[in-house]
Amino acid sequence: MTSALLKSPHLPRLNAPKRHRLPNGLMIVAEQMPVEAVNLSLWLNVGSAVESNEINGMAHFLEHMVFKGTAKLQSGEFERLIEERGAVTNAATSQDYTHFYITTAPKDFAELAPFQLDVVLNPSIPDEAFERERLVVLEEIRRSDDNPRRRTYLRSMELAFEQLPYRRPVLGPTANIEQLTTQQMRDFHGRWYQPQSVTAVAVGNLPVEELIEIVAQSCESALGHSAPTHRPWEEVNPSASLPLPLEGLQFQSETPYTEVVRQELSDRTLTQARLIMVWRVPGALQLEETYGFDVLASILGQGRTSRLVQDLREDRGLVTSIFASNMTYLHQGLFYISAQLPVENVPVVEQAILDHLKALQTSIQPGEIARVRAQVANRFIFGNETPSDRASLYGYYQSVLGDLAPALHYPHCVQSLEVADLQATAQAYLSPEAYGVLVVRPE
Structure with a gap:
């Protein structure tokens, strides 16, 4: 086993x-974190x-x-063991990762961690439970389809991505x-849920060496191996820190x-229209190019003093709500x-909105950048307050990018951006003459 403490002149203490x-x-x-809890998060870049x-x-x-x-473990036994000890568990799936935590x-922690590794690495996927859970998933899809906000988002994704x-x-x-089979799921699990694709993050009030030892022994127990009594803690080879390649996928x-690519739809459940505008921008694989979009999104449409909110909602009353964001997927990003x-x-x-984008390309005020810099610094601190906060931060970056440094250096990277950098980013990617637009009108 290998180990390394991440160090940087800009690493927050x-x-x-x-x-x-x-x-x-x-x-x-x-x-180790001096909070009386331990979070174990299992992240898969799947x-x-x-x-x-x-x-x-x-x-x-x-x-x-x-x-x-x-x-x-029988079905439901994992949850029973968790709840008996007052612990909590949950999971989530996205486009680029799947995440389980307790x-x-x-x-x-030493008693419950092996159960977490066991359920993730060794699910039985029994036929009878599969059929029951199929109904649960189908109901979740129906609820999603009945949600106007969710429907609008899905239509905007279809507009934004042609192939990905x-x-x-x-x-x-x-x-x-309705057509998936248990064997298909077992094959999927067998292909993708391998140890090489798992990042196990343990944060909480136990010594680091003890956290590592518990997770290591839990993994070996789940995989049927015995754990040695002594482990040398050696430096991680950076070249060995990348996530499992998604073999065969291009x-x-x-x-x-x-x-301008325009799509207009109608939705009888709406009482007001929805306007979505998207620009294709770099994704997480070009991480350094994404920081500028985070700042521009904040200047444009995050907070009451942002340009779009102040102008279109507060001053002119043209919108009920408006928001800008930089959505960073692994292989592609969207300015939304x-x-x-x-x-x-x-x-x-x-x-x-187009007029504001044009203005952004030539005029950004120092006060706007100062506001964003303060927000970024404080959000980073506020997002590090609990073991689960930190486990999520580390798990996402290590699993998706194979590196923790970008997570820890994010405030410095954003705060080092100058007006010229932001204007160049806006000029290169946020064209007022080329974008996708979705309008959903009430019937």
Whole structure:
């Protein structure tokens, strides 16, 4: 097993995670934190993006089935053991990852951690439980389809991505879920849920060496290996820190729009229109290029003093709400502006957004950057307050990018951006003449 303490001249003092790789490839990230809890998060760089169109929805369905028993645990026993000790557990699936976690009292961690590793690495996926859970997943899809906000988001993803699997819903379509088999799911789990694709993050009030030892022994127990009594803690080889390659899969980021691509829909459940505008921008694989979009999104549409909110909602009353965000997927990013507004205001609001983008390319005030810098610094601190906060931060970056440094250096990277950097980013990617636009009108 190998280990390294991440060091940097810009590393915030409140973070001191260590990384350790097991011989089987599983990466452990551990940190002691003086809070009377321990969070164990298991992150896999496996989400809906690795699915073929025919099995779209499998990763999310599997997330459900992980809790339906193993050779050692009957269905429901894991949750019972967790709840008896006052611990909590949950899971989530996205396009680029799947995430399972438990939060326990430190005294219970050694007992509960092996169960977490067992359910994730060794689910039985029994036929009877599969059929029952299929109905649960189908109901979740129906609820999603009945949600106007969710429907609008899915339509915008289909507009934004022509080829990349991010255009598909994580839950998958009903027809797929109805036809999936237990053997398909077992094959999917066997291919993707390997130790090399798992990042286990343990953060809480136990010594780092003890956290690592518990996770290592839990993994070896789940995989049927005995744990040695002594482990040398050696430095991680950076070249060995990358996540498991998604073998056989080819992802090509999509080129920016060259013209305005417009789609208009109607939705009888709406009382106001929805306006979505998107620009294709770099994703997490080009991480350094994404920081500018985070700042621009904040200047444009995050907070009451941001440009779009102040102008279109507060001053002119043209929208009920408006928001800008930089959505960073692994292989592609989206600069995303969403507004809720009276349908008659759609043309003037769309033009006003374009006018703000033009102004952004030539005029950014120092006070705006100062506001964003303060927000970034404080959000980083506020997002490090609990073991689960830190475990999520470390798990996402280590699992998706194979590196913790970008997570810890994020405030410095954002705060080092100058006006010229932001204007160049806006000029290069946020063209007022080429973008995708979705308008959903009430019937």
